[in-house]
Amino acid sequence: MAGKRERLQVIHDILRAMQAKNGPMKPTHILYKANLSSQMLKGYLLFLLKEGFIEKQNEGRKQTYQLTIKGYEYLSKYRHVREFMELFSLEESE
């Protein structure tokens, strides 16, 4: 069985899913693409909103999420951040 994903990897998976969609994405789709439980997704979405990596849009009763410029920036820096975390053994599992 594969081990637990690191927090950094989960954040990356969520943002990559949004990048691939290239537009507003429903939480259920994010949940499916990033392979998360609804409880975990809720926590991560709150974190990503708070940090400004994604933005929430309300279309009637429907809520969607979209990448911000900071989110795109994170994805471009992800490899360097990951290598630094690996170098100093800073990874944290969820």
Added chain:
Amino acid sequence: MAVFLRPEWFTGPDVLFEFTFAVVALLVAVYAFRVFRLTKSRNALSLGAGFLLMSVSYLSLSLMNASAIFSIAAHDGISYGILRGLAILSVLTLYTHVLLYILGLASLSCIALKDKSAKAFLLISLPSIIALLLSPNTLLLFHVLSSFFLVVISFQYWRNYAKKKQGKALMIAIAFFLLLLGRIHFIFSPNHEIFYPIGHALELLSYVLILISLARTHR
């Protein structure tokens, strides 16, 4: 005030060595804080705090040794007041160096022990700080305590290398091991002056490895 026994030819270069260590440690700290800003990883914060404390600690040591050189160079034409001021500065910078270095290593030990809580940090650092302040031989105790911390940190990085089998993990493990070897040489430096430059050379090698590893993450 001569705190260390060192060969005469190394008086001056040691200041440059310590300044270099301070710069490299600061670079790691800045990068770790940038990673923390992006990821909110507590480990990245602990690493940044640890290296920042070590950087200020090296700067302080560098200042202490520079002031010692100044007081020796200007020994004849200097007033008693200035000499006394330099002696006080030496004591202050020495204690700043010792205390900040231990706090920095305690912060890195928290990552190694996988406990980032403030309680763990206090539990690790407080007894060492109290012992250092009360000890009649602060410097010797400092070298012994920092060696002990570096054993814990090095062991963690060797385990990390054994798990990942990556070149970069090996470089960091070797870097911390060299830092440990350098510290052990400093323990013996009051009796054999040659150990003082050897300790510095080992630390320099260690920081060069850290710098190379850091640069490689940016390729």
